[in-house]
Amino acid sequence: MMESPSRRDVLRIGAYLAAGMGLGRGTARVFAEGLQKLLDKQEKILWLHGMSCSGCSVSFLNADQPGPVEILTEIVSLVYHPTISSATGDVAVGVVERTVKSGDYFLVFEGSVPLDMPEACLMQGRPIADSLTGILANAKAIIAAGTCAAFGGIPSAQGNPTGGDSIKAFMDRNRIPTKNRLINCPGCPVHPQSLLGTAAYVIAKGLPKLDANLLTPNMFYGHSVHDECPKFHYWEKRVFAKHFGDEGCLFKLGCLGPLSHGSCPGRQWNGGVNWCVRAGAPCVSCTSEGFAKRKDLPFYRKGEAHHAVAYSERDRQGA
Ligand code: SF4
Numbered sequence: 001m002m003e004s005p006s007r008r009d010v011l012r013i014g015a016y017l018a019a020g021m022g023l024g025r026g027t028a029r030v031f032a033e034g035l036q037k038l039l040d041k042q043e044k045i046l047w048l049h050g051m052s053c054s055g056c057s058v059s060f061l062n063a064d065q066p067g068p069v070e071i072l073t074e075i076v077s078l079v080y081h082p083t084i085s086s087a088t089g090d091v092a093v094g095v096v097e098r099t100v101k102s103g104d105y106f107l108v109f110e111g112s113v114p115l116d117m118p119e120a121c122l123m124q125g126r127p128i129a130d131s132l133t134g135i136l137a138n139a140k141a142i143i144a145a146g147t148c149a150a151f152g153g154i155p156s157a158q159g160n161p162t163g164g165d166s167i168k169a170f171m172d173r174n175r176i177p178t179k180n181r182l183i184n185c186p187g188c189p190v191h192p193q194s195l196l197g198t199a200a201y202v203i204a205k206g207l208p209k210l211d212a213n214l215l216t217p218n219m220f221y222g223h224s225v226h227d228e229c230p231k232f233h234y235w236e237k238r239v240f241a242k243h244f245g246d247e248g249c250l251f252k253l254g255c256l257g258p259l260s261h262g263s264c265p266g267r268q269w270n271g272g273v274n275w276c277v278r279a280g281a282p283c284v285s286c287t288s289e290g291f292a293k294r295k296d297l298p299f300y301r302k303g304e305a306h307h308a309v310a311y312s313e314r315d316r317q318g319a
């Protein structure tokens with residue numbers, strides 16, 4: 001059995017989360033404070049799924065600092081998680097109900113909510129929407145984990161009869177206050193460090209500074225992928241790759257980096273091993289509000305002429 005992380009370990013993890021984003025020591029200490037509260041079981045996280053593929057859970061459990069075992073056994077006092085909790089049936093229902101009644105929890109919600117077809121997503125044998133109103137209203141803060149929860153994502157693709165939409169849409173429809181309570185952490189999947197860092201910050205200090213429209217924490221989503229891309233110098237010189245594997249910016253091969261906000265170029269994925277553009281693939285804007293919604297989303301367009309996104313250098317500077 002592994003030992004509990006020491007105070008030094010927690011400070012190291014806080015520093016790692018902050019350093020990956022170029023954040024200062026003050027923020028690192030805030031992250032460490034939040035993690036310590038989770039470690040001491042002073043604060044609890046209830047994690048629930050709507051319409052999702054569980055990819056954000058998998059991504060979270062692939063975090064490298066702290067690793068999955070530390071997350072599960074020590075750091076995150078998850079009172080319930082549909083995929084990894086051993087509790088099932090009445091026991092699981094009891095845990096969720098007691099937690100919600102206590103009002104002493106932070107909610108992480110993964111997946112979207114079927115606004116037009118409640119029976120498309122069940123919890124405890126009933127439409128999730130039946131229970132969700134109370135769960136959202138009682139939570140101390142809500143983190144929408146991944147693009148499905150934050151903006152609707154793939155389950156809200158045009159033509160889906162379920163009417164899948166974001167947690168914010170559900171809260172607005174049911175008049176549940178979102179101000180100073182809801183934080184969106186998009187990504188398909190969400191980057192584990194953005195999620196853990198946001199949760200730690202919220203637990204320690206309350207909500208971080210958010211984008212006024214998207215409700216995304218600026219510390220993790222303040223820059224576009226394009227602005228920090230190592231191929232940006234090619235963009236400036238208008239050197240565009242015409243075929244995969246060519247030298248140059250991938251814009252004319254469909255890259256939507258200008259429309260995506262996140263930290264992929266700096267922190268990369270899988271413990272800093274690689275990320276989409278460095279692997280030679282265009283960014284498909286998985287953190288953006290419009291991701292996967294329109295039928296004509298140009299995941300991989302053949303050329304700029306097929307690209308519905310008009311984006312210029314002027315837009316970039318304005319952004
Ligand atoms: S368009 Fe894509 S490849 Fe080109 S600089 Fe922007 S993010 Fe990088």
Ligand code: SF4
Binds near residue numbers: 257261262277284286
């Ligand atoms: S580079 Fe783009 S598509 Fe890839 S993970 Fe980052 S935001 Fe998503």
